[in-house]
Amino acid sequence: MSLADFFTPIDLKKITPKNGYFTSQLGDRINHYSVDFPDLEEKTDIAIIGVLEDRNATNNPGCALGPDYVREKLYLLNEGSYNTQIADLGNIARGETVVDTYYALKTVVEELIKKDIIPLIIGGGQDLTYAQYLGYENLEQKVDMLVVDSQFDLEDDGFQETIETTSASYMNKVFLHEPNYLFNYSNMGYQTYFASQESLRVMDKLYFDVHRLGELTQNIAVAEPIIRNANMVSFDMGAIRSSDAAGNANAKPNGFYGEEACQICRYAGFNDKLTSIGFYEFNPAFDNNGQTAMLLSQMIWYFIDGVYNRKRDFPLNPKSQYLIYKTSLTHDEHELVFVKSKKSDRWWMQVPYPTGGSKNERFHLVPCRYEDYKTAVSGEMPDLWWRTFQKLN
Secondary structure (H helix, E strand, O other): OOOOHHEOOOOOHOOOOOOOOOEEEHHHHHHOOOOOOOOOOOOOEEEEEOOOOOOOOOOOOHHHHHHHHHHHHHHHOOOOOOOOOOOEEEEEOOOOHHHHOOOOOHHHHHHHOOOOEEEEEEEEOOHHHHHHHOOOOOOOOOOOOOOOOOOOOOOOOOOOOOOOOOOOHHHHHHOOOOOEEEEEEEEEEEOHOOOHHHHEEEEEEEOEEEHHHHHHHHEEEEHHHHOOOEEEEEEEEEEEEOOOOOOOOOOOOOOEHHHHHHHHHHHHOOOOOOEEEOOOOOOOOHHHOHHHHHHHHHHHHHHHHOOOOOOOOOOOOOOOHEEEEEOOOOOOOOEEEEEEEEEOOOEEEEEEOOOOOOOOOOOEEEEEEHHHHHHHHHHOHHHHHHHHHHOOO
C-alpha cells in the first residue's frame, strides 16, 4: 500500500489568493498534493499532514475543518533564509470509524520517520496524539513525549483500559499501552485548578515532568531543555489564552501568549532529537477574523525556522566540540558530569544507568540548564538528575 492511498488532495481553489503566490511565499515553495502526490524519494525534510477527524474531540466539533484554514494563512508567509524542502501530503479523511483514522495516521507517521522526514500534523482533535504516539511502536526506541496543554487529559477513575479514547482521556491509552515504550512524559502549561490532586500524585509517582503555566509564562526560556528532551510534541491550541487564540470551543482566559507559543515551536524545531509534532483542537467555527489560523500558521513557520537552524550537536559528536564539567555533591558519593556544547552553549547532564541497565551505554544524557549545573556546584543534587535516575532504575 502506498502512502498516497491514505490522503485526499488539497483543493487549491479554496485557499489560493486571486493573484496566486509570490515566489518568496511558502505557497510557491511547498510541494503540495493538489494533483500529483509528492515524491518522497526526493529530498524532503518536513511533511505536512491534515487530519479531518473530530469525532472524539471533547466539546469541540468542527475542529476537523481546521487544516485548510491553516494552510490558507501558512502559504501566504514568506520563506526564511534557507531553502525549504517541505511536502504537503494533503488530508487524511475520517475513516469509517475513529480507529480507522488512527490506523492511517499511525502508519503515515511511522513510514515518514523511517524516511527521516518530520511529520507535521494539523488536526483534528487532540486524541490524535495517541495515533501519533503509536507511530513509534515498531521503531524499537523509547519515546519522550511532550504535551503542551492546560490539563493532563487523563481520566482519574482507575486508569481503565476500557475508557474511550477522547481528547480529554487519550493519555490513559498512552500510559496503559502495551508494549510500553514511553520513557518520559512532560506537560508544559497545566493549570492547577484543571488538574486533580490524584493525577498530580500519579505524575510524581511515575517521575514525570509537569510544569505549571506560572513557571513558564513570561519566562519561556526555561522551557528549552524540557522541549529539547522530546521525541514527539503534541500542542493543544487550548493551551494559548483565548484573547490570542479564540478558535477553540474550549478556549480559556489564561494560557500562553501567542509569542510564547511561537517560541515554544521554535525550540521544538531546534531539537535535533524531535521526529514528529502535532497541532490540535483548532476550530475555525470560533475563529475571529482568522486570527487563530494566522497564529497557528506562524507557530508552524517558527517550527520550520527552528528545523533549518538546528545545530546538530546531539548526539555529542565530535567530542572536541564539547566542554566537560565534573562536580561532587556535599553528602553523596555521586560525581555529577555536565556537558556543554561549544556550538550552541546548551547543557546536558550525564545520568548513569544502573548496573546491567544498558548494554551499549554507561549513561543517559538529559538536557538541562546552566542553573542545574550551579545547583550541583553548590553541593546539591538537581531534581532533574534524581528524577531521571529513578526512571532508569
